[in-house]
Amino acid sequence: MLDYRQLIEKYEKDLIRNRRYLHQHPELGFDLDNTVRYVKEELTAMGCEPKEIGNHGVTAVIGKREGRCILLRADMDALPMKEESGLPFACTSDSAAHTCGHDTHTAMLLTAARIFKELEEDLPGKVKLLFQPAEEIGYGCRDMVENGILENPRVDAAYGEHIMSCFPKETVLYGTGSMSTGADLFTITVHGKGGHGSVPHTTIDPINIACHIVLNLQTVNSREVDAKEMAVLDFGSINAGSAGNAIPETAVLKGNIRTFNNDVRKQIKKRISEIAEQTAAMFGGSARVEYSLEMAAVNTDARVTELTGNEIKKHMDLEKVNDHTLKLPFSEDFSYISERVPSAFFLIGACPEKGEVLTQHNPRIIFDEESMKTGVLVYVAGAVGYLKQGKEETI
Ligand SMILES: [Zn+2]
Ligand SMILES: [Zn+2]
Structure with missing residues (x-):
């Protein structure tokens, strides 16, 4: 040898x-x-x-x-x-x-x-x-x-x-x-309808929708992913609006997924789209999910x-x-x-x-x-x- x-x-x-x-x-x-x-x-x-x-x-x-x-x-x-x-x-x-x-x-x-x-x-x-x-x-x-x-x-x-x-x-x-973990970076863009803060009934508030999306997504890890699996799903950025008396047209959320199991990764990505889109629809708005990085484990x-x-x-x-x-x-x-x-x-x-x-x-x-x-x-x-x-x- x-x-x-x-x-x-x-x-x-x-x-x-x-x-x-x-x-x-x-x-x-x-x-x-x-x-x-x-x-x-x-x-x-x-x-x-x-x-x-x-x-x-x-x-x-x-x-x-x-x-x-x-x-x-x-x-x-x-x-x-x-x-x-x-x-x-x-x-x-x-x-x-x-x-x-x-x-x-x-x-x-x-x-x-x-x-x-x-x-x-x-x-x-x-x-x-x-x-x-x-x-x-x-x-x-x-x-x-x-x-x-x-x-x-x-x-x-x-x-x-x-x-x-x-x-x-x-x-x-x-x-x-x-x-290693997979890493996915995602952006959710929520579309509503902007308007004056004094007449919110004439608007579709994307900030309200964004908040509900964040809360609804918390159940993915806690209720949907097998407890034996490691999974991270969190947000690092939320941006919307520029004035306290104006409801904006859009809200943009950015977050991050980490998983060891590529099947869990697919499951979470599917649920992000479903929950974001359906939550937005519930309030009369819409949401689009895009990925700037998609890396498997x-x-x-x-x-x-x-x-x-x-x-x-x-x-x-x-x-x-x-x-x-x-x-x-x-x-x-x-x-x-x-x-x-x-x-x-x-x-x-x-x-x-x-x-x-x-x-x-x-x-x-x-x-x-x-x-x-x-x-x-x-x-x-x-x-x-x-x-x-x-x-x-x-x-
Ligand atoms: Zn490095
Ligand atoms: Zn390195």
């Missing part, structure tokens, strides 16, 4: 160099010109033929032989905030910072690519790399799927990783079933998770692997891939030994850099293990 750890040690300097460069040059959403240039240059330098895909995505295929194709995904975007980590290589930008660790994901997949390239002649299939934009705003993975990332060559299985500051360093956590496939997870375990201290089913209250747009091909998802613990434990997106967050080597190992061991299944390969 190949000692991947030795290979990873060989490329550790590049891993750190790439991570620190990306860390110091964060970019947001789809605006990743410099990051895309850097990733393409690094891939080209190692002999890959990178291609841009969709809006600021990069892909490359490694492997010359027939066989299965596994897609490995790393996201590349940062968050609109100022870093306050105090690290010697901290980013000085006021408007962007890698506080979710996507710089480490990109660096880890670049190092994995280097190792796949070294093993290319013996790879029992193909590895498709995906460097994805705009995960933080939830639209990047969808753009990649819509632009054909799962075709040519057709992808048989996929996985992604996320570095996590709240889990012990160099640990790997994964599980089957839904790992990441659902991992039992077989792909077991196959890749077992291969990773062969190269790790078993005490550092937690393969129990995980349910975490965050959302991940990798769900656009996991809805379409059998997928796995791995969390890489990277809590620094000293200091406070901070969660992702905190401006002071620090990830343990050594833990990136575990992330590379997960990419390499899992992918090779998946490709060689059922084959007499010695790699």
Whole structure:
């Protein structure tokens, strides 16, 4: 069995160099010109033929032989905030910072690519790399799927990783079933009939309707969703009118749904439309529900998770692997891939030994850099293990 750890040690300097460069040059959403240039240059330098895909995505295929194709995904975007980590290589930008660790994901997949390239002649299939934009705003993975990332060559299985500051360093956590929550952001626009506040009987008051909609929707979680299921349905914004003596024409409500179970998600979305429309109709108005974000939960496939997870375990201290089913209250747009091909998802613990434990997106967050080597190992061991299944390969 190949000692991947030795290979990873060989490329550790590049891993750190790439991570620190990306860390110091964060970019947001789809605006990743410099990051895309850097990733393409690094891939080209190692002999890959990178291609841009969709809006600021990069892909490359490694492997010359027939066989299965596994897609490995790393996201590349940062968050609109100022870093306050105090690290010697901290980013000085006021408007962007890698506080979710996507710089480490990109660096880890670049190092994995280097190792796949070294093993290319013996790879029992193909590895498709995906460097994805705009995960933080939830639209990047969808753009990649819509632009054909799962075709040519057709992808048989996929996985992604996320570095996590709240889990012990160099640990790997994964599980089957839904790992993250789905996230849906909705807007309900209520139409009434405006008029003078002194003659409300000549109007249809959209504020009154909006209030009833909010109250009626409270029963969805408390009376309609199975008590064993976790579901969040709440509002973050209500806007209507501008004067105390005028009934407005419209009211606009904005809210948020989070669910682990995609069937519960569908149930809640159906009920929001029904309750909003029927409540508005009851008072003579109308309501329209629209979604600005629709992201399912990441659902991992039992077989792909077991196959890749077992291969990773062969190269790790078993005490550092937690393969129990995980349910975490965050959302991940990798769900656009996991809805379409059998997928796995791995969390890489990277809590620094000293200091406070901070969660992702905190401006002071620090990830343990050594833990990136575990992330590379997960990419390499899992992918090779998946490709060689059922084959007499010695790699
Ligand atoms: Zn994030
Ligand atoms: Zn993230």
